[in-house]
Amino acid sequence: MTALQEQDETVYDLIEKEAKRQKTTLNLIASENISSRAVREATSSVLSHKYSEGYPGKRYYQGNEFIDQVEQLAIDRAKQLFGAEHANVQPISGSPANFSIFLALLEPGDAFLGMDLACGGHLTHGSPVNFSGKLYKPHHYGVDKNGFIDMDEVKQLAHQVKPKLIISGHSAYAREIDFEAFSTIAQEVGALHLADISHISGLVAAGLHKSPFPHTDVVMTTTHKTLRGPRGAIILCKQEHAQAIDKAIFPGSQGGPHNNLIAAKAVAFQEAMSPAFKKYAHQVLQNAKVLAQTLMDHGIPVVTGGTDNHLLLVDLQGLLGPGKGAQTAKLLETAGIICNANSVPYDPAPPYKPSGLRLGTPMLTSQGFTEQDIQTVGVLIASVIKDPKVAPQVRKSVLDLCARIIQ
Template identity: 55%
Template sequence: MIGAEVVMHQPSLSHLSAQDPELAALIEAEARRQFEKIRLIASENYVSPAVLEATGSVLTNKYSEGYAGRRYYEGQQNIDPIELMAIDRAKALFGVEHANVQPYSGSPANLAVYMAFLEPGDTVMGLSLPMGGHLTHGWPVSATGKWFTPVRYGVRADTGRVDMDQVRDLALKERPKLIWCGGTAIPRTIDFAGFAEIAQETGAVLAADIAHIAGLIAGGAHPSPAGHADVISTTTHKTLRGPRGAMIMSLAEHAAAIDKAVFPGLQGGPHNHTTAAIAVALDEAAGPGFSAYAHRIVANARALAEALLERGYDLISGGTDNHLILVDLTNKGVAGKPAAQALDRAGIELNYNAVPFDPRKPFDPSGLRLGTAAITTRGLVPEQMPRVAAWIDEVVLATAREDDKELDRVAGEIRELLASYPMPGWAPAP
């Protein structure tokens, strides 16, 4: 059956199907899974066929250690213009003075920030992982928590929001050399200006991790850290709707330190096919329609949050300002992990997640994390979010009752709905 459906990929998998049908079948199965499920993982999206084509291009054949005009290999006549194109587009889209588009992914990008500004043992301050921060902001299991001295701030128990007065007091006491703002489970607007004031007062470098909200910033649906943060790190997928890569942006005065930290500090040759795909995604984000897309992500998230609240769900911070919703399931009598697994069987893909002050263990936490970037790409609108919330509620309640009879029904209804919403890069055979 592979030959009948593989032609529906953009770009085609015809050569892969002939060479390695077993692998082609798995890719086909994954494409169908993505097509048939409501994908609510906050860090996932669908990329365009143009991004897919660049990612799978002959650029993967070329080695390019160094930077444009300063390579260690010959044959860079086309690679240099591609990388410079990505850099120029990043600078224009985000309004920054310098951009490095070579980091392989978000964690290496963040590690490069440490290498640019800190020495081993220096103090770094970031949002605690259980409160919505990221592993690379100084959490103990990460190299950043082992090689540097971490200081962690949190959120208020009554509001679920970062207490900026507490951040200031902690920074004045601990005098970190680097302060991170941003994270991986933050449903509210980040106060970049407030963090910048604290960093300036304490003499710290301010790093803004915008991996989750880069597309919202590009589309004007979230304030930008440009003009506030000394350095900005981001992945290029998630809301930005690009390939699995990363960028570091900064003031011009930090350009040399950032570039040296990325190469030769942490990595060798950049992945040129990814660089090209980043350039494509940045061009798409600067084009007509992307701003409306970014604002629609937020509108969908707010509508979904409101529908969940109406069904009695406890949302951290009471709602959302961006693409992300963090749900505490404690009052529903079910933990996050079994709920997430049941939802996946029912055609709704999301992830279990710790919530602030969670009494449960990280691998069996109390919460769920949801995001609306992917379903917005598919074309779903706020008016459909109450139906999505109803499906979530039906599955969660069924899980609490240990009754899985509802799951197949919900999955069928979701397949029926999504059949009318095209997926970039793949379509079922007619």
């Protein structure tokens, strides 16, 4: 019996049920992944007991001899992994990290340019319901009718609205991002460039997606998506922005660092430098390409006709009519296939009832799925989309597949 099981059976049971769910369903949420046992050991370590407001060597509490070494290690590894001049490893997650970057680089009311949420941007890139849209003045670029970012549109908008900050990097965009072109436009209009690589940082770390370095002023990534670390985020930047970024995290927007998670980030960064991680990231890409092709081969349209990264967007409008994303995601869940409804470019339906699905391969790849298995997954998804009645039968196939592959 574990201590948790003995002391609090209710919580223990819920965790066990969630563990079973993760092992008996196909998880295609593009932002989810499975971290290593080593990362999880660091996450649940005694480091969470310690308060350490400040930074290594400059703390407001005593007793930080080892915490300083842990944070410095995470900083050094983050810089090495991405080739960055400065790293702040304290952000507790991606949204607060973006909040701190705005705090560091902009004044309230300043104009900035980011991707429209409906075209694949993130809430923190200027949604009216988010701090970024409430406290600052967002302008948005989108994608062309084929679903690709049009750099001419970005350039024209930047010259028109003269933003103080341009954001590249997105939550639901399946094609390679030209960070250098974004930086050139930013320089032309005197703006700073923030690359939010939360989704693709594992691919960047493995050298399988263009890097935002050395062009970009500030880079933010979550650590729990393709990077396969603990929940959290980091901010990387040029030395000239280091002081402003550090101050915006502490004391600007956060208090005591989550030292257990900083240790887990350090472990994940070391993992991400290994040949095994590169192999993993390559498999993520291969799997995403096979999934897109399989769906298209079975008559399911994929936005932009494929993917360059770990995710893809399915457009259900032609098959089911507009606004059927959420309904289809729920149907797939009954078959044991977990994904999220997503807007598609120029979606006539509202964001809470969108017309597409977002599918990603990071988690299945961590669980051992390779091209052939992913092809099977694609066929199962296509069959449920085309005929809801097959969902119970597909559930059985999903259970067989999970039992065969997932440890």
